[in-house]
Amino acid sequence: GEVDAKLVAEVRKDLGYPPYPAGGATPVDEKDLIANGEKIYDACVTCHGADGAMGPAVLTKSPMLKGDIEGYVSMLVNGVPGKKSAMGRSMNNYDIASLITYTRNTFGAGASAVQPSEVERIRKDVTKPLN
Numbered sequence: 348g349e350v351d352a353k354l355v356a357e358v359r360k361d362l363g364y365p366p367y368p369a370g371g372a373t374p375v376d377e378k379d380l381i382a383n384g385e386k387i388y389d390a391c392v393t394c395h396g397a398d399g400a401m402g403p404a405v406l407t408k409s410p411m412l413k414g415d416i417e418g419y420v421s422m423l424v425n426g427v428p429g430k431k432s433a434m435g436r437s438m439n440n441y442d443i444a445s446l447i448t449y450t451r452n453t454f455g456a457g458a459s460a461v462q463p464s465e466v467e468r469i470r471k472d473v474t475k476p477l478n
Contacts, residue, residue, distance in 0.1 A: 375441070377448065377460035384449025387442055391434075399454040404431065412456040419447050420466055421473040436477075440466040 348354075352374050399406035406412065411419045423435025423443055435443050440463040447466070451458035 374462055375444070375460070377452075380445045380448040380460050381452060382445075383442065384445035384447070385453075387438075387446045388449055388453075391446075399450065406450055407454045412451050412454055413458065416447060416461050416465070417469050417473060420469045423447075424470060424473065425475050440464075440470065443470075 394402050395404060395406050396402065411422065420435070420443060422431065423438070423446070424433055425436075426433035435446075438446070444461045444463040444466045447461045448458075450456075451461070
């Protein structure tokens, strides 16, 4: 059969583990993340375009869409000196997870959902102090 979040939760429970990894956080439904990410992306359209293919930062060609999410989270919370401000610094983990899930699914990567608990874990490791 197919392995899904429900099956994983059942097996983990049978083994005496919390139903979900990452500290027992209940996964957020991918549809909810994408819907929220779409709303957040409205603020990104000016630079990236509605289809992600506008300007010098063309999302449809970005390795961030298919690469590891650590780099994506780092870019959002730290920015890229001289190129991109730290737009995600003021965003909560749910919103960052939503934006990443939306862009990775909408602009051709077809990647799995990114959970807020995963963003929280990564964010602790990658956030640099403001200068």
